[in-house]
Amino acid sequence: MNTVGHSDAERAELGALIELCSLPHMGPARLRALLTGRDAPEAIDQLRAGRAAVRAALRSCRGVDEPLIADWRRQVASAFERAAISGHPIGTDLLAAHAREGIWLSVPARSDATEIWESDPEPPALLFGQGAAIDPEIRRVGVVGTRRCTAYGRTVARQLGSGLAAAGVAVVSGLATGIDGIAQRTAFDAGGPVIGIVGSGLDQVYPAANRTLWADVARHGTLLSEYPLGRRAAHWQFPARNRIVAALCEVLVVVESGSAGGSMYTVDAAAERNRPVMAVPGPITSAASAGTNRLLAEGCAPVCDVADVLAALGEPGRAHATPGSFGQPGPAIAEPLDQRVLDELSAGPRTLDELTLQTGAGLGELAASLDRLQLSGWASETGGWWEKAR
Secondary structure (H helix, E strand, O other), rough: OOOOOOOHHHHHHHHHHHHHHHOOOHHHHHHHHHOOOOOHHHHHHHHOOOOOOHHHHHHHOOOOOOOHHHHHHHHHHHHHHHHHHHHHOOOOHHHHHHOOOOEEEOHHHHHHHHHOOOOOOOOOOOOOEEEEOOOOOOEEEEOOOOOOOHHHHHHHHHHHHHHHHHHHHHHHHHEOOOHHHHHHEEEEEEEEEEEEOOOOOOOOOHHHHHHHHHHHHHHHOOEEEEEOOOOOOEEEEEEHHHHHHHHOOOOEOOOOOOOOOOHHHHHHHHHHOOOOEEEEEOOOHHHHHHHOOOOHOOOOOOOOOOHHHHOOOOHHHHHHHHHOOOOOOOOOOOHHHHHHHHHHOOOOOOOHHHHHHHHHOHHHEEEHHHHHHHOOOEEEEEEEEEEOOO
């Protein structure tokens, strides 16, 4: 949605919404408190006037006190002064600044994808977007997991990304390092639709390591945020971001996750929205699979290949176009030492020194064994730690 072709009332609402979103320390819960029982222009007017009802609604939010409310009143008064000088409605300058950066605005309650949000317990009041608008006809699967993923997790994330792309299913996630970004990068490279939801303004790339993926999704996929230009990433903004991931996906797949963390926030948000949650089984000795294995124990459906996800999505007929299971056999292992090393790695990541002690092999023959296992795709090394890759 942009301001062109909209009524004066709609432009006034967009301007007021973007002013509210741009207030310092404004977040989704505080914005909902402001907009409960009033539209955005009314909220702006009542905040500017210091109405008791608005102050009471804001003070019910964690971390909001009278000094912060007073600061917001000053910011709104300044915005009114700028608008009076320019002769344009409040928020017009902010709307123009976002338009110059190629950012479009969407009020979810009035978007083409309104059915996604109509029963959501915490719908965003305003979304900032780049790229294509969400097409409600395209099926959507969320893929999330830990930033500290193992070689096994990376392999699964890649196969999910490529398999879903082959089936024409959008991969929804948060562009984070680790599982999220790997699945989305693979899906994008395979020509599939990608929807990225970020926890900062669309000009504040985070994490920096995924800058190229961010730019690719902004140009050729869909990039969304609740935050205006200039808003830097902050820890508290990511759990709020994760609820949007949960809302937009039709099925959520957790690849690897510890027993706590961002993925579990997304799981909770998905459960609250009646989205099916699936989990990829992992080694019981791996901390990276502690959360996913717990989800399986609690009754979540397992993901053994892409076909499982498509069946949960109600699209089993698309499975013929996707790769097979995650547990595809690798090349045969001929050397006894290679098998001993692989058995050790099956229990979890090991350093070279640990493998030397546990296998009894010399450093030279152990290095040669690891080289063979790495070349055949059985093992990988990251930061001095070796782990099983299949």
